[in-house]
Amino acid sequence: MEFSVIAVLLILLGALAAYVPVYMSLFFTGLLGFVFFAPDPQPLMLTQSFFKSMDNFALVVVLFFILCGNIMTAGSIVEKLIKVVNTLVSWLPGGLGMAGCLGCGLFGAISGSTVATVVALGGFMIPALIQNGYRERYAVGLMTTSPNLGIIIPPSISMILYCMITNVSLQGLFLTGFVPGILIMAATCVYTYLLFRNDTVLVRLPVPGFREVLSVLREGFWSLMLPVIIFVGTFSGMFTANEAAVVACVYAFAVEIFIHRTMKWREVKGVIVNSAVTSSTLLIIVAGATCFGRYLTFENVPGKIAEAVIDNIASPAVFLLAMNLFFLLVGMFLDVISATLIVGPVVIPLLPTFGIDFMHFGLLMTVNLAIGYCTPPVGVSMYIVGAIANKNILYVARAVMPFLAIQIGVLFLVTYLPDLVLWLPKWMGFWEAIDTSLPAL
Numbered sequence: 001m002e003f004s005v006i007a008v009l010l011i012l013l014g015a016l017a018a019y020v021p022v023y024m025s026l027f028f029t030g031l032l033g034f035v036f037f038a039p040d041p042q043p044l045m046l047t048q049s050f051f052k053s054m055d056n057f058a059l060v061v062v063l064f065f066i067l068c069g070n071i072m073t074a075g076s077i078v079e080k081l082i083k084v085v086n087t088l089v090s091w092l093p094g095g096l097g098m099a100g101c102l103g104c105g106l107f108g109a110i111s112g113s114t115v116a117t118v119v120a121l122g123g124f125m126i127p128a129l130i131q132n133g134y135r136e137r138y139a140v141g142l143m144t145t146s147p148n149l150g151i152i153i154p155p156s157i158s159m160i161l162y163c164m165i166t167n168v169s170l171q172g173l174f175l176t177g178f179v180p181g182i183l184i185m186a187a188t189c190v191y192t193y194l195l196f197r198n199d200t201v202l203v204r205l206p207v208p209g210f211r212e213v214l215s216v217l218r219e220g221f222w223s224l225m226l227p228v229i230i231f232v233g234t235f236s237g238m239f240t241a242n243e244a245a246v247v248a249c250v251y252a253f254a255v256e257i258f259i260h261r262t263m264k265w266r267e268v269k270g271v272i273v274n275s276a277v278t279s280s281t282l283l284i285i286v287a288g289a290t291c292f293g294r295y296l297t298f299e300n301v302p303g304k305i306a307e308a309v310i311d312n313i314a315s316p317a318v319f320l321l322a323m324n325l326f327f328l329l330v331g332m333f334l335d336v337i338s339a340t341l342i343v344g345p346v347v348i349p350l351l352p353t354f355g356i357d358f359m360h361f362g363l364l365m366t367v368n369l370a371i372g373y374c375t376p377p378v379g380v381s382m383y384i385v386g387a388i389a390n391k392n393i394l395y396v397a398r399a400v401m402p403f404l405a406i407q408i409g410v411l412f413l414v415t416y417l418p419d420l421v422l423w424l425p426k427w428m429g430f431w432e433a434i435d436t437s438l439p440a441l
Contacts, residue, residue, distance in 0.1 A: 004037035005299050012292070013333070022338055023281075026288030033295040051287070059164075062112075062157050062282060064245030067275040068252050069111030072226075073120045074271050075256035075263045080220040081106045082121070087216040089189075090205045094196035096132055097139075098189045100125045101146045105185050108150035109227040110248065112157045114336075114373050117147035118384045126389055132203040136389070138195070141399035144385040146188065148370040148407060151336060153181035155230065155241065158369060161286075161340045162362040166348060169359070170241045171234060172430030176363040176421040180414050187406045222255045235428060282337060289341035301346065309350055316354040320364070320415050323347065327365060328408075331372015335380065339369050359431060360418045367411045374400045 008029055015025035072078050085106065086099040100121065107117050122143045129139035151158045154174030163170040196202055208216075217224075229251060234244045256263035263271075313319050326347075330339050344365065351361055373381040382396045389396075414421050425431040 004033070005296075005301055008033040008037065008295070016333060022335060023284045023288035026285070026292040026338065026342070030288075030291040030293075030295040033292075034298070037299075052290075059160075059283065059286065061155070061242045061245045062160055063275075063279040064242075064249050065110075065112040065155055065157065066116070066278050066282070067272070068245065068248045069107075069113055069116040069120070070271050070275045070278070071249065071252040071256060071263070072107070072110060073116065074267060075252070076260045077110075077223040077226065077252065077255065078103075078107060078120050080223040080260075082125070084216055084220040084224065087208050087213060091207045092193065093199065093204070094134075094189075094192035094202070095204060096129055096202075097134060097142055097192040097196070100129065100142055101149075101185055101188045101192070104143075104146035105149045105153055105181060106227065108147070108153045108181075109155075110230065111150060112155040112160075114147045114150040114370060115380055115384070117150035118143070118381050121147065122385055122388050126385070133199075133201040134196075137395075137399045140385055140389050140391060140396055141401070141403050142188070142192075144381050144396060144400050145374050145403035145407065147381060148373055149181050149184060151370050152177050152184065152367055154178070155245070156366060157282075158336045158340055158366045159362060160241070161337060162344060162365060165341065165344050166358055166362065168362060169425070169430045169432075172425035172428070173359055173362050174234070174241070175425040175428060175430060176359060177366070178424060179421045180363065180367055180410050183410045183413070184407055187410065188403065191402065191406060222259050226251060226255070285335070285337050286341060289338045293342050293345055296342075296346065310353060313354075316356060317416065319350070319354045320356065323361075324364065324368060324411065324415060327368035328371060328375070331369045332375045332379070334372070336366075336369040336372065339372070340365065357418060357422065359425060360422055363421055364411070364415055367407070367414070371404060371407055371411070374404055 011032060012025055012029040015029065016022070082099060082103045085102040086096065089095045089098045089102065092098060103121055103125070104117050107120055108114075111117060111120075126139045126143050129142070130136055150156075154177045156174070156177060159173045159177065160170065162168075163173055226248060230244050230248050233239050233247060234241055239247060253263075253268070257265070257268075309319070309322075313322060327339070327343070330343055334342070348358070348361070350356075351358055373379055376382065376393060376397055382393055382400070385391075386393055386396045391399075422431060
């Protein structure tokens with residue numbers, strides 16, 4: 001690789017290590033590359049890329065799902081979802097821990113964001129677990145890693161961005177996330193059961209009666225209907241993924257204001273403004289990542305990497321192993337948005353050569369980068385939970401280890417058993433085979 005590319009990459013890593021904001025690191029690194037190393041400097045091309053990247057209709061769905069997540073956080077939908085799952089499983093050994101994991105899955109099925117899930121659930125689940133006799137390390141580890149379900153279970157912001165750069169079916173990619181999400185929840189619940197099955201200190205609720213379960217389900221009906229509306233509407237063809245995000249926002253507003261009545265009209269402005277700030281942060285990271293990616297393309301870095309990989313790797317199985325390890329490493333330093341937009345265009349052209357399905361690879365990238373939220377030094381979830389629990393990053397890093405082992409195990413399971421996740425989009429008609437001369441795994 002040429003000195004200019006190595007120098008630019010080192011500048012980027014140095015800026016990130018110095019805690020320069022991600023979007024500034026990406027944009028100014030790309031700008032330096034164009035000005036000082038490009039044979040024909042074209043800063044105007046960079047400016048055009050900056051603005052064109054934000055003028056993308058596919059980003060609309062991301063913005064509305066962010067708004068939907070903020071509505072639920074400000075209102076009582078999250079509280080009622082947790083109450084439902086807590087009633088159903090809290091009588092089991094480790095039941096409150098299971099409820100926390102399942103609650104993250106339900107919230108992720110609406111918000112599409114890991115960070116939103118950590119903020120919404122971690123703040124009251126960690127103290128609740130500790131007060132009911134759960135070990136502090138377990139509570140911290142569980143509520144740091146379970147929010148990863150926010151971008152694995154659809155709708156997922158990471159999957160939306162992946163579809164934006166590959167043009168694969170968004171509905172189909174969404175469908176691939178259900179199996180690994182369910183496997184992670186099931187494995188976490190089994191681990192929790194085995195860990196606390198003989199524990200006599202934990203506070204366990206009595207087995208709920210039929211009337212109690214019915215009462216809780218009736219109370220949480222409108223909250224439970226939100227993911228149902230999103231999934232049924234999207235996959236039945238009633239509306240597109242973009243329209244589903246808008247429908248979810250309108251429904252959440254209506255439920256919180258008119259049915260639950262936990263949100264006042266005067267609070268709506270604050271929720272919208274907060275969502276706008278979060279969305280602006282996302283857009284400017286997208287713009288910075290696009291500028292840096294344009295420089296890499298200008299220097300033909302993807303082509304050079306493709307040649308090196310093809311010359312040294314012949315097996316699809318080895319290629320997938322290398323990609324998993326690579327993305328786990330990338331997730332330690334880049335957030336999911338930047339990693340998807342920068343690294344995705346570099347490795348995606350390699351997939352047909354090895355017979356790897358684009359939809360399958362999109363899922364693998366999403367799960368890998370989700371795990372990156374819980375790995376230092378840039379694991380956002382670790383810092384948020386550390387602040388909530390008043391623990392340093394080393395404590396949180398040790399606490400997440402058993403839960404990360406579960407998620408990495410599920411990752412490698414779906415890596416080498418692609419039909420395990422592709423059968424659902426195939427059955428629903430959202431999958432198309434790629435044109436390749438090599439056999440798929």
